[in-house]
Amino acid sequence: MIQFPTGKQSDFVAVGRLCIDLNANEINRPMEDTVTFTKYVGGSPANICIGMARLGLNAGFVGKVADDQMGRFIVRYLEQNGISTSGVVTDRTGAVTGLAFTEIKSPTDCSILMYRDNVADLLLEPSEVNEELIAGTRLLLISGTALAQSPSREAVFQALEYARRHGAVIAFDLDYRPYTWKSDEETAVFYNLAAEKCDIIIGTREEFDMMEQFGENPERSDEITASKWFGYKAGIVVIKHGKEGSIAYTKDGNSHRADSFQAKVIKTFGAGDSYAAGFLYGLMQQWSVSDCMRYGSAAAAIVVSSHSCSDAMPTAKQVNDFIAQAEQGTQA
Ligand SMILES: Nc1ncnc2c1ncn2[C@@H]1O[C@H](COP(=O)(O)OP(=O)(O)O)[C@@H](O)[C@H]1O
Numbered sequence: 001m002i003q004f005p006t007g008k009q010s011d012f013v014a015v016g017r018l019c020i021d022l023n024a025n026e027i028n029r030p031m032e033d034t035v036t037f038t039k040y041v042g043g044s045p046a047n048i049c050i051g052m053a054r055l056g057l058n059a060g061f062v063g064k065v066a067d068d069q070m071g072r073f074i075v076r077y078l079e080q081n082g083i084s085t086s087g088v089v090t091d092r093t094g095a096v097t098g099l100a101f102t103e104i105k106s107p108t109d110c111s112i113l114m115y116r117d118n119v120a121d122l123l124l125e126p127s128e129v130n131e132e133l134i135a136g137t138r139l140l141l142i143s144g145t146a147l148a149q150s151p152s153r154e155a156v157f158q159a160l161e162y163a164r165r166h167g168a169v170i171a172f173d174l175d176y177r178p179y180t181w182k183s184d185e186e187t188a189v190f191y192n193l194a195a196e197k198c199d200i201i202i203g204t205r206e207e208f209d210m211m212e213q214f215g216e217n218p219e220r221s222d223e224i225t226a227s228k229w230f231g232y233k234a235g236i237v238v239i240k241h242g243k244e245g246s247i248a249y250t251k252d253g254n255s256h257r258a259d260s261f262q263a264k265v266i267k268t269f270g271a272g273d274s275y276a277a278g279f280l281y282g283l284m285q286q287w288s289v290s291d292c293m294r295y296g297s298a299a300a301a302i303v304v305s306s307h308s309c310s311d312a313m314p315t316a317k318q319v320n321d322f323i324a325q326a327e328q329g330t331q332a
């Protein structure tokens with residue numbers, strides 16, 4: 001199992017993008033016919049951080065926001081959720097906040113239209129990464145999209161170095177979004193370089209495929225994927241398969257499968273972020289890997305049944321109640 005350091009003042013710090021989700025109000029129709037949206041804080045690492053805070057952990061964020069109303073909305077929302085924003089800096093170059101418009105055509109057919117030109121989150125400089133915050137935390141989360149461009153790419157490697165120096169456990173949510181990357185080869189190279197430095201790696205089968213495009217795993221075997229990382233620093237590799245569930249491999253040679261829960265799905269996005277929050281929370285409680293996966297799967301089922309990602313992140317009571325109801329077959 002992963003051993004988390006003790007005696008730190010915070011549990012969790014995420015580094016990466018703080019953005020806005022604009023989720024279609026008129027669901028079950030294409031974007032062309034959608035005219036109103038609800039605004040939420042978004043960005044995968046932001047969602048995970050909010051999820052961790054909701055579950056009761058002491059959390060903080062390292063990132064950069066635009067010097068505009070959206071940036072201030074994001075910082076205020078983090079603070080309202082008890083998340084430390086001492087590591088969130090404000091851009092002064094006129095960069096903007098990344099937007100994700102979500103299209104909910106049906107509960108199984110969802111897509112995201114991202115507006116990410118000149119976004120503030122990718123302008124985080126290595127010198128702006130708050131070492132004190134990372135030194136004081138038990139778990140650092142990085143997210144792949146922040147590797148897409150300089151200087152954010154170097155800032156992530158700086159954060160990884162601070163985590164190594166101060167003994168924080170490092171989790172990597174692959175969070176691959178093609179929009180900001182220039183070439184497949186560049187993407188794979190930087191993902192692999194970062195993954196070598198991480199203790200916990202979480203991604204979908206498709207995300208791992210992207211990292212393995214140089215032909216090392218033509219059969220797309222989850223076991224081959226995981227075993228590669230045990231030769232570096234990883235102790236746990238989780239491969240997610242959407243509604244089909246997930247599989248986790250541990251360095252001791254074991255593997256664990258988790259089914260997804262039945263859910264009244266509104267939209268599919270947000271599943272991965274809530275799963276990551278629930279899973280990582282469980283690891284920090286020293287639960288068994290199977291229990292952590294179950295908790296992550298339950299958190300995901302709650303979020304896919306809700307309109308938002310960040311705002312729907314469940315509390316521990318909500319997850320526990322959901323699991324209890326699922327076990328009794330009385331799920332709402
Ligand atoms: N339709 C669904 N119903 C219930 N749970 C789901 C559904 N889709 C995903 N999940 C849960 O969320 C987890 C992560 O979902 P996945 O789609 O693989 O990640 P991502 O959102 O990163 O693509 C799954 O392992 C599963 O537990």
Ligand SMILES: O=C(O)C[C@@H](O)[C@H](O)C(=O)COP(=O)(O)O
Binds near residue numbers: 042047270272
């Ligand atoms: O990550 C983004 O910028 C958009 C997210 O806020 C969005 O809601 C989403 O796509 C969630 O991702 P998932 O959990 O991997 O499905």
